[in-house]
Amino acid sequence: MLKQIRLDKYLADMGIGTRSELKLWIRKGKVKVNGTICPKPEFKITIDNDEVCFDGKEIIYQKYMYYMLHKPAGVVSATIDNVNRTVLDLITDKQGKDLFPVGRLDKDTEGLLLITNDGELAHQLLAPRKHVDKTYYAKVRGEVTGEDIRAFEAGVNIGEDYITLPAKLNILKSDFVSEVELTIQEGKFHQVKRMFEAVGKEVIYLKRMSMGGISLDPKLAPGEYRLLTEKEIEHLKSNNK
Numbered sequence: 001m002l003k004q005i006r007l008d009k010y011l012a013d014m015g016i017g018t019r020s021e022l023k024l025w026i027r028k029g030k031v032k033v034n035g036t037i038c039p040k041p042e043f044k045i046t047i048d049n050d051e052v053c054f055d056g057k058e059i060i061y062q063k064y065m066y067y068m069l070h071k072p073a074g075v076v077s078a079t080i081d082n083v084n085r086t087v088l089d090l091i092t093d094k095q096g097k098d099l100f101p102v103g104r105l106d107k108d109t110e111g112l113l114l115i116t117n118d119g120e121l122a123h124q125l126l127a128p129r130k131h132v133d134k135t136y137y138a139k140v141r142g143e144v145t146g147e148d149i150r151a152f153e154a155g156v157n158i159g160e161d162y163i164t165l166p167a168k169l170n171i172l173k174s175d176f177v178s179e180v181e182l183t184i185q186e187g188k189f190h191q192v193k194r195m196f197e198a199v200g201k202e203v204i205y206l207k208r209m210s211m212g213g214i215s216l217d218p219k220l221a222p223g224e225y226r227l228l229t230e231k232e233i234e235h236l237k238s239n240n241k
Contacts, residue, residue, distance in 0.1 A: 003048070005061075007031065008041035010052060014059050014095045030055055065096030066233050067115040068214070072222035077104035077113060087113055090223055102126065102211075103187050111136070111208030112216040115225070124240045125212050131165070131185040132240055135210045136192055142201035144171050144178040151199055152182070158194035167195070177204070212240045 005013075008022040011031070016022060023041040025031065031038055032053045033045065045052060047061050069087055071077070076084045079100050087101050088094070102114040102122045116122060125132050152167040165185050173179040178201075182192060193203045209216055214232050228236075 004044040004046050006041065007033065007038060007043040007045050007052070010045045010047070010061055011054060011059060013063075013097055014061060015065075015097050015099070016054055016059065016095070025054075059095065062096065064118040064121075065094070065099065065116060066118065066121075066228040066236075067091060067094070067099075067225050068217060068220070068228055068232075069101075069113045069115055069225040070216060070220040070222050071105050071110055071113040071208075073108045073110050076107050077101045087115065091115060091225060105208060106190060106193075106206070109206045109208065110222055111206075112211055112214070113208070114211065114214070114228075121236060121240075125236070126187065128186060130240060132212045133183050133185060133210070134187065134208060134212075135181060135183045137207045137209050138180050138182060138192060138196075138203050139205035140178045140180060140196055140201050141176070141204050142178065142196075143174050143176065144169070144180055144201065145174065148199050148201075152195065156195055156198040158188065158191065158198055162188065164188070164191070164195060181209070212236050 008019050008026060011017065011022050012019050017025065026041045027039050029037045029039060033043065034051050052059050069090060071087055075090065076086055078086045079088055080086065088099060091099065096117050098117045099115055100117065102116060103126050105111065105113055124130055149169045152169040155163045155166055157163055168183040170181040171178065172181060184191060192206055196203050213235055217226065220226065
């Protein structure tokens with residue numbers, strides 16, 4: 001049996017507006033069903049058969065939405081913040097309700113951040129026992145050496161007697177300001193910064209390049225985003241169980 005849903009709920013589920021807002025907009029003729037204006041919020045939509053358009057844009061019903069965001073510095077990884085702009089504020093044409101960032105990046109950290117409403121997938125990516133790789137590019141004040149590589153492989157004490165899991169450090173440039181790539185499998189608060197502090201160095205720039213085998217799209221400028229492809233979604237689900 002094909003699933004049916006009220007027109008106002010269909011649009012609310014896709015993040016177009018609140019139910020009360022949508023009832024008003026529907027009655028004002030902003031919504032078409034199969035090419036015809038439908039002024040009834042209670043009209044039943046057959047999800048797999050009917051075409052729904054809001055303000056001339058087709059709205060395809062999907063239970064879960066998946067976005068890749070190139071997080072810029074200066075915004076916070078939160079759904080709501082009374083002071084700062086959030087990563088959800090950047091998704092200006094979002095579809096889907098109850099979106100949230102998968103994990104967090106510090107306010108001054110840039111790079112890949114996944115936004116979804118799929119709680120199960122988020123759990124798979126964030127659960128410590130899953131050991132999901134997260135790779136960062138960093139500029140570090142201080143000369144990074146082979147000794148640091150070995151220290152990170154062994155695990156370092158980042159405070160509170162917590163020893164990190166083995167991490168892979170790749171030195172791109174070793175100088176007064178070094179450039180590195182670091183792959184970790186945890187997400188402790190300020191972890192990358194604390195790891196370098198543990199070996200006497202300071203992170204001055206940090207950018208996440210990949211997570212769970214999905215790399216940041218080089219076409220996305222800071223603040224830009226796109227939907228994940230079907231291939232990327234399947235990769236996340238199949239490789240991070």
